[in-house]
Amino acid sequence: MNIKPRRFPAQPGRLSLALVCSAMAPFTLAQEAETQPMVILVKGKPSPLENAEQLPPSVVDQLRAATSDTASLLRDIPGVSLNAAGGVSSLPSIRGLADDRLRIKVDGMDLIATCPNHMNPPLSYVDPSNIGQIKVFAGITPVSVGGDSIGGTIVAEKSEPEFAPAGESALNKGEIGAFYRSNNNAVGGNLNATHATEELSIHYSGSWSKADNYTAGDDFKTTYDSGRPGHTLPLDEVGSSAYKTQNHTLNLAFKAGDDLFETQLSYQNMPEQLYPNQRMDLLDNEQRLINLAWTRQTDWGHLETRLYHETVDHFMDFGADKRYWYAMDSMVMGDAINGYPCTVEGDYDPTCAAGMPMYSESENTGLSLKADIVLNPEQILRVGTELQRYRLDDYWTASGGGMGPDTFLNINSGQRDRAALFTEVETEHNRRWTTLLGVRYERVHMDADEVHGYNDTKLNQGPEAAAFNAQDRDQSDDNLDLTALARYRHDDTLDIELGLARKVRSPNLYERYTWSSWAMAATMNNFVGDGNGYVGDIDLKPETAYTASVTFDWHDTDRSRTFRATPFYTYVDDYIDAIALSSWTDDQFNVLQYANQDARLYGIDLSMHLPLVNNAWGVWGLDSVINYTKGENRKTGDELYNIMPLNGRFTLTQQKAGWDNSVEWVVVGAKDDTSDVRNEISTGGYSLLNLRASHSWQAVRLDFGIENLFDRGYALPTGGSYIGQGKTMSMNATPWGIAVPGMGRSAYVGVNLRF
Template identity: 60%
Template sequence: MRIRLQPLAASIAVAFAIPAVAQTPLRTLDEVVVEATRERDLPGAAAPTAGELERLRAATSDTASLLREQPGVSLYGAGGVSSLPVIHGLADDRLRIRLDGMDLIASCPNHMNPPLSYVDPSNLKSIKVYAGITPVSVGGDSIGGSIVAETRGPDFAQPGQGLLTKGEVGTYYRSNGDQRGINLSATVASENLSLSYSGALAKADNYKAGGEFKNFTATGRGNELARNEVGSSAYDTRNHTLGFALRGGNHLVELKLGYQDLPYQLYANQRMDMLDNEQKRANLRWLGQFDWGRAEARVYHEAVDHYMNFGMDKQLVYGTAVNGMPMYSRGRTTGVETKAEIDLADSSLLRLGALYQHYTLRDWWPPSGTGGMSPGTFENIADGSRDRAGLFGEWEKRFSPQWTTQLGLRYERVTTDAGDVHGYGNAMGNQLVDAAAFNAREHKKTDNNWDLTALARYAPSQAIDVEFGFAHKTRSPNLYERYTWSTWAMAAVMNNTVGDGNGYVGDPDLKAEKANTLSATFDWHAADRRWELKATPFYTRVTDYIDAVRLTNNAGFNVLRYTNQTARLFGLDLSGRMPLGNTALGQFAARGLVNYTNGKNLDTGDDLYNIMPLNTRLSLTHELGGWNNAVEMVAARAKNKVSDARNEVRTPGYALFNLRTSYTWRNIRVDAGVENLFDKLYYQPTGGTYTGQGTTMGINSIAPGIGVPGMGRTFYAGLNVRF
């Protein structure tokens, strides 16, 4: 069963996708949809099929990386199942990421538990990216795009069918890092009641790069790592979801209960490792269809308990008295949201909505011995809270078969606060002075944020579509940006959400970021969509952009403080496809995309951090019967525009080649392939700085200037069976 609260045209793809015909409501700029359904949303559409999504699943356990083939999207390197998506140079909390309608928040000073890390790729039904102008109905408290991820929805038996039972089981193996996993889903349903379960286990050891990238082997544990082994890249994660749904007439009530048990996920670009993460979530929603339109109400709650310390590749004992550095975070999120779509008589649609979200955070570090980390507990963030209350309205109007417009306005009131803090109770690193200065000032801050979007679509012929728009968007700082307080280098380097090896200190006086974006999409295509070419230029100017300034001035790693400055970003996305021939040997086609983003701090003249350089992805595909094959090239230019304030690592250009094949027979699918065919040593341009082994507690006790390399040659195979 599928109940969609957005118009059908607002649910179909951007990258290589068929735009909605002019008679449908406005299709938002650069919306990408990857759906795990056998049918396409519209006849002849080029949105990714279920097989394409399954092909991506076979090669990764990281849900965010399912977006790696979409225009305008790149990834910040992080843990093996927790990379952070980037849209047009803006990442992490600058994006609005929703999982099953829930706005989840990373409860970690290193953002090791982002929203998409709580869903396994095997349980994902769809993932949509709004990479251009994001409608206010899916945005809010963000200045970049939006990502909307949905797990599998409920299935019901057809009338007179009796009891419906169905399921799926899958497994995979990837050679590099001994990656292995299994997933299972099952559904039992009548015409009106549906019960479902989905679960997945994934585990991996450290992976190997395509060559030696370091000149040292020590870990500080008495063991050594090979010079091509990427330390702290192993993980072990388990995800489970229970679903209950009741249908009656035009109404649906659904409850989803989720649980994650993550024993460890190590980080090659962080000083610490995640050694336990437990998430529990409950998500209750009601959907209804009426003569006047549709309505939805949702209430959800999430509880996260997070523990960090030094993993197996980082030094644990310092001297004789300190045995590691335990760090705990506890986050609690409760949200309520309602929204409605009202069909108006004059070929227009009105969307209205309201939300309230309450988030609390405590981040504390117990004493680990005598000396610097004793005798008391270090309160990194005490009694932190972040409350959002918002309203939005969005009007969509079709003036003619050629012209459609959309106007949206959103208001949010964001209030943050934190309690008084203290260090371990000694004078090391100015803990006493910094805590006293923080406690003496006002902590509570309230932001009144406005978003505005204006979009238009013009279709002068069956071969050309043009979409263009403007957006004003606002984001309030997160709790780590406002309330981390210690300038002590050892404490500061534990607060780092970007993986550059530096330490960060917050500022309670930070203002909300405000972005003005212009974007357009020019779409040329054949009348039957056999070939197409899209170009999306964009320009964004951000006032009160949250960047950072140095508090120290070392040649290696430094302590920085968050500050408001001005930034601008611009770029171009190109994507397209074309058939090459339909022969007795099968159908041949070519697909490709090119992304370019340029980011600059206008106050300092420095380049913005972690901007992906010019990159491309080109593939030659072949289909014959149940076979689907491809040869792919992934390439990026050298990264020379870097953030000097952070001593960001430069990376050389590269070209990688991948091969893949799959065969589908009835309810069985087999995938196989090899990535980085020639085992090339390359560095991830947005992978951060290598801090994966050694004495990581000292700010400059490890070697600076080493990028995190990408994975070397990897053979993989996956099997999926439906029953």
């Protein structure tokens, strides 16, 4: 590998079963409701069994002033929770399965996090202002929309291209917006502009945002120290939670009869995104992307071909709240000598390390061909093939002192290639029964070149590298997915959906090819935010999940009232969990290794929409979502990591004369069931109150609100361990047992002008 170092600028109560009962109380069996099923539009026939929850555009419009994190838009989707990370990069979790266990498609592309801490997940490349629609397939995912995953699929798409109406010479339109949030002084703006004729559409979208560290609702820690002389943080400030980012996208579309040709050019420059639950910070991330698509609508159905290529250059080091200078003693991290920089009697100490530069570079190329074929008025056949070629180099250049003289090769020329074929058929048998049956085959091939450490004579780097290099690193998996869905329409007020699925996911490159158990190196490989270090295993087997679920949808005949309940059960063979190495200790951070074990997850999702009253004060309604998931390791009896406890959202809505207002009550139970092997931190229950309001005129939209109205202090149940400040390179120099807190009270305002 050709190494090219680059320079960069440097408590309260528990949620009880009463909440579930209160949500169900307004309903009788005859009038209980369902959510209107989502449909794929195929020329001549809709698809009633897509089995997805779609985020309404009105929700996207209202929340984009309150958040710059696109994943957080999914907070009201049943079964979805968020694993906290950076300010714009939280990881969605579906029924306890997150990150690479989900298939996240952005504009038809399968994007991959290029970072040993997964700081650049797929949704971090899309600003909320540029979202056209988001759909979530929970658990039972049709084979046509997701492979190489076991938890579900999230499909995010920008707006469809617009063309001038027939007979008009041109369409010119746009939107400009800005927002401000008080807690972390977040500011940002967005611009969208379209010029189109009847055949050609040119659309630009751009966004920019930045924020300081946010503050919690109380003093959650006991130290002010940042590890840098003269720099301290208040006890309620969440260190390493600031960010800066900008995104630009240019879309060109050409329409010729039934054919549509699209070219998308995207660029992201993220100069900073700091992480309160990681030992490193993102200090530069550049993504360049081209996405080409050709779609054709025909009398027999729909054809789509897509080709994309993405490059990512990612850089990490210590941000402003984490110690930068370390004295080195046989590669063991010590205290800085006489302040900043490391000096001995006024002279620079040559044994001092200046940070820890880490580089990740990747290329991601994909090709897909899909066809929806209308066999007859009652049956659709979907067939397709997908190819993906992914290349990754992850290397850490020496930063002085005892760290060197070589570059640490974390993953050297990593390869992960996928080839997939799928077919599924959807059949409307009669008025009551509709079924969907699908099969998908994937071959995943992985490999990596030989590695070495900074210095093969120190801290077992040489023997571990030699052992890794001696292994057969060429691995291939043959994976088979099966999905069966059926909908039974009992009567005009009750639908029942049943689903069975077998889904398979191969390990990612970091799970298979990270090789060093040296504590400092291992802790830099961690994409779950628990503060521990992780070592890979070349011989990991793919995860195979068997899922069963049933959904009961009650509704009025006009669907004004809806209630939906989905119990589910998933058993995972060869679940990739963690095992302790010989030096494991309770109540501290440890080095762990990925290992195949078995696991099960089960629970229930509930959702409801209930109109209340229509009076002189407006149209009133109540929406609620309640989620419960339990996850267990069947081999050890341990709890699975980062499982969200019982939680609910209850929203009172009011609409009148251009106003769209809501009061949201968020209730989360205590997290007592924690992963022992990871020393996961327990968290208390809490409740929050959020206020939101918006008003729309002909060309202007105004949004404002207050999150966490009463400034409650609380810990995030899936936020991981707080290691956002201090001496984070040393495994246990940062205190164990502090959970990352949620944000305190924050008022926000946003305005958008259409022209």
